[in-house]
Amino acid sequence: MTDYPNSIRLSVAPMMDWTDSHCRVFHRILAPQARLYTEMVHARAVIQGDRPRLLGFDASEHPVALQLGGSDPAHLAEACRIAEGFGYDEINLNVGCPSDRVQAGRFGACLMKEPALVAECVAAMRGATRLPVTVKCRLGVDEHEDYGYFRAFIDAVAAAGCREFIVHARKAWLNGLSPKENREIPPLRYDWAYRLKAERPDLRIVLNGGLTETAQCDEALRHVDGVMIGRAAYHEPYRLHQMQCALFGTPEADRESLLRRMEPYVRAQLQRGVALKHISKCLLGLYHGQPGGRLFRQVLSQEAPLPGADWSVIEKALAATRIGGDRM
Numbered sequence: 001m002t003d004y005p006n007s008i009r010l011s012v013a014p015m016m017d018w019t020d021s022h023c024r025v026f027h028r029i030l031a032p033q034a035r036l037y038t039e040m041v042h043a044r045a046v047i048q049g050d051r052p053r054l055l056g057f058d059a060s061e062h063p064v065a066l067q068l069g070g071s072d073p074a075h076l077a078e079a080c081r082i083a084e085g086f087g088y089d090e091i092n093l094n095v096g097c098p099s100d101r102v103q104a105g106r107f108g109a110c111l112m113k114e115p116a117l118v119a120e121c122v123a124a125m126r127g128a129t130r131l132p133v134t135v136k137c138r139l140g141v142d143e144h145e146d147y148g149y150f151r152a153f154i155d156a157v158a159a160a161g162c163r164e165f166i167v168h169a170r171k172a173w174l175n176g177l178s179p180k181e182n183r184e185i186p187p188l189r190y191d192w193a194y195r196l197k198a199e200r201p202d203l204r205i206v207l208n209g210g211l212t213e214t215a216q217c218d219e220a221l222r223h224v225d226g227v228m229i230g231r232a233a234y235h236e237p238y239r240l241h242q243m244q245c246a247l248f249g250t251p252e253a254d255r256e257s258l259l260r261r262m263e264p265y266v267r268a269q270l271q272r273g274v275a276l277k278h279i280s281k282c283l284l285g286l287y288h289g290q291p292g293g294r295l296f297r298q299v300l301s302q303e304a305p306l307p308g309a310d311w312s313v314i315e316k317a318l319a320a321t322r323i324g325g326d327r328m
């Protein structure tokens with residue numbers, strides 16, 4: 001299993017509807033030493049919902065962190081106890097999601113306004129599990145947008161025992177911007193994350209937001225402990241592989257051989273009745289920018305949803321990349 005502390009250098013962001021277990025299995029093949037995060041799961045769902053469906057994961061995914069949403073310390077603590085039993089390596093608290101639904105439930109990014117409550121949540125979570133409890137946050141929300149406020153937030157939560165923060169290095173506007181706009185419009189301020197690390201070297205700081213190139217990651221790692229990649233890893237999975245190789249000094253493999261390593265998993269899932277389309281969606285961008293990339297995507301998106309679709313669809317998509325032609 002990958003060394004957990006070292007995996008901090010590179011992680012793949014939690015992304016709702018994207019980083020499900022199938023996707024994480026693929027990302028693990030691409031990036032054997034990275035830390036992977038689940039989609040956010042609300043603490044109440046963990047307690048009341050279908051646990052195997054919500055929390056189950058493949059053994060190959062380690063090191064994998066469960067991201068929880070919520071703001072009730074007792075619920076979060078109970079969810080941590082349950083998650084520990086499932087074998088997660090870390091529990092992360094979401095203090096960054098700006099959607100209306102999340103705000104109405106008083107969790108996610110709006111918690112940036114309630115550092116004392118976040119501290120209480122972290123203390124309760126730490127009391128319930130021996131796993132590391134980490135926090136993923138923004139730089140601020142709404143009118144709270146000075147470095148001093150951000151720093152005070154971190155200090156309050158660190159005082160409750162959180163040693164590691166993933167900083168999505170932009171603020172969120174809770175009124176007026178959609179979640180998508182909140183990932184694009186507020187400007188990135190990497191310097192705030194760097195300053196935080198310089199002022200609090202005792203904390204482990206992971207930088208997130210807008211990192212797409214290996215060179216950017218190298219630069220960030222001169223200042224902070226890790227980088228977290230979201231959309232670039234999903235839309236162009238081969239970039240994630242290149243980042244793994246550059247950051248951990250491992251040899252690069254070609255796209256086809258990486259994809260072929262998915263075959264036993266895909267076959268096993270199909271046997272269990274999982275439809276190919278649920279697995280193949282995370283593969284669509286593998287040949288992004290390559291000859292035949294458009295055809296690869298087209299074959300997968302048109303044929304994976306058909307009844308009875310199996311591994312032969314992936315073979316057909318691979319054959320399309322050998323014919324070459326277009327790029328996308």
Ligand SMILES: Cc1cc2nc3c(=O)[nH]c(=O)nc-3n(C[C@H](O)[C@H](O)[C@H](O)COP(=O)(O)O)c2cc1C
Binds near residue numbers: 040094095210211
């Ligand atoms: C489709 C989608 C779903 C997301 N879901 C979550 C989530 O469940 N929890 C979370 O903390 N952040 C979520 N995010 C935000 C990402 O984790 C990340 O912070 C953001 O995309 C910025 O990183 P990037 O520029 O590398 O994509 C989501 C982002 C996307 C694109």
